Amino acid sequence: MSKLPIGLTIAGNDPTGGAGILADMKAMHSREVYGMAVITSLTAQNTLGVQDVFNVPVDFIDKELKSVFDDELPHALKTGMIAEADMMTLVAKYIKKYKIPYVMDPVMIATSGDRLMTDQSMNTLINELIPLADIITPNLHEAEAIAGMKITSEEDIKVALKIMREDMGASNVIIKGGHLEGDAIDYLYDGNDIFTLSANRIDTNQTHGTGCTFSAVLTAELAKKKSVMEAFKTAKAYITDAIQNSPNIGRGNGPVNHFSYKED
Numbered sequence: 001m002s003k004l005p006i007g008l009t010i011a012g013n014d015p016t017g018g019a020g021i022l023a024d025m026k027a028m029h030s031r032e033v034y035g036m037a038v039i040t041s042l043t044a045q046n047t048l049g050v051q052d053v054f055n056v057p058v059d060f061i062d063k064e065l066k067s068v069f070d071d072e073l074p075h076a077l078k079t080g081m082i083a084e085a086d087m088m089t090l091v092a093k094y095i096k097k098y099k100i101p102y103v104m105d106p107v108m109i110a111t112s113g114d115r116l117m118t119d120q121s122m123n124t125l126i127n128e129l130i131p132l133a134d135i136i137t138p139n140l141h142e143a144e145a146i147a148g149m150k151i152t153s154e155e156d157i158k159v160a161l162k163i164m165r166e167d168m169g170a171s172n173v174i175i176k177g178g179h180l181e182g183d184a185i186d187y188l189y190d191g192n193d194i195f196t197l198s199a200n201r202i203d204t205n206q207t208h209g210t211g212c213t214f215s216a217v218l219t220a221e222l223a224k225k226k227s228v229m230e231a232f233k234t235a236k237a238y239i240t241d242a243i244q245n246s247p248n249i250g251r252g253n254g255p256v257n258h259f260s261y262k263e264d
């Protein structure tokens with residue numbers, strides 16, 4: 001058994017490193033958490049969009065998960081892109097069995113607009129994954145799709161937060177306000193109160209991977225046994241900094257990065 005906190009990500013691969021498991025690894029590493037990754041889908045994508053997706057066969061994802069869990073128990077895990085319902089059912093089986101803190105980022109559509117989850121998987125996501133989650137982290141559009149309502153005001157956000165916790169069973173819900181107008185405000189509902197963290201909106205299109213990075217930092221902090229509130233504050237500060245440091249990679253929506261380049 002390692003004393004080093006370990007975080008596991010179960011998600012897709014983006015070969016340009018902006019989103020998916022590579023973004024998760026970088027975020028966990030910079031929070032001094034050892035990262036492991038079970039790959040659910042290989043995407044052919046870059047900052048311009050998703051050119052193709054190859055879903056790893058479910059029986060192979062099962063082998064990947066078994067290899068991890070048979071050897072060393074991670075201290076927390078997150079899920080990102082899980083394209084299909086049968087993959088979700090498999091992942092839910094492991095989360096139920098091992099009962100480690102679980103952050104669910106309900107990845108549905110990439111920044112580029114490409115679909116990363118089938119519509120038919122929505123019921124499985126709601127019925128099998130959300131009830132197991134310690135934290136779910138939908139953006140505004142994902143919150144609308146999950147809660148089944150339009151969100152056009154802060155009152156709507158509060159209703160959606162409550163639906164996802166009270167009716168669907170997530171222990172904590174964070175609705176990310178990256179797609180709001182004005183400041184970037186995120187809302188956390190823990191069953192008692194709604195807490196908000198706000199940052200000045202950074203005027204940039206270099207936000208590829210913000211959701212992955214944010215949920216990976218939450219996972220890293222839970223792996224270190226931090227509270228949900230502490231993890232929320234750390235993730236918000238981290239992502240604001242990472243957007244500010246976006247290195248302008250690629251010709252489209254470039255990725256965020258934790259550090260900026262300094263010439264010797």
Ligand SMILES: Nc1ncnc2c1ncn2[C@@H]1O[C@H](COP(=O)(O)OP(=O)(O)OP(=O)(O)O)[C@@H](O)[C@H]1O
Pocket residue numbers: 019109110111138139140176177178179184185186199200201202203204207208209210211212214236239240243
């Ligand atoms: N332009 C911005 N300026 C400041 N913070 C931002 C900006 N865009 C996003 N954020 C913050 O980044 C985090 C991720 O939010 P966002 O709503 O973009 O998630 P997402 O849509 O899931 O991300 P992704 O781009 O990976 O799909 C949140 O904390 C949000 O407030």
Ligand SMILES: Cc1ncc(COP(=O)(O)O)c(N)n1
Pocket residue numbers: 011012013014019020021043080081107109110111112116207208209210211212
């Ligand atoms: C493998 C993978 N996982 C997640 C995302 C979502 O991230 P974004 O919305 O920033 O494109 C993505 N594009 N690719």
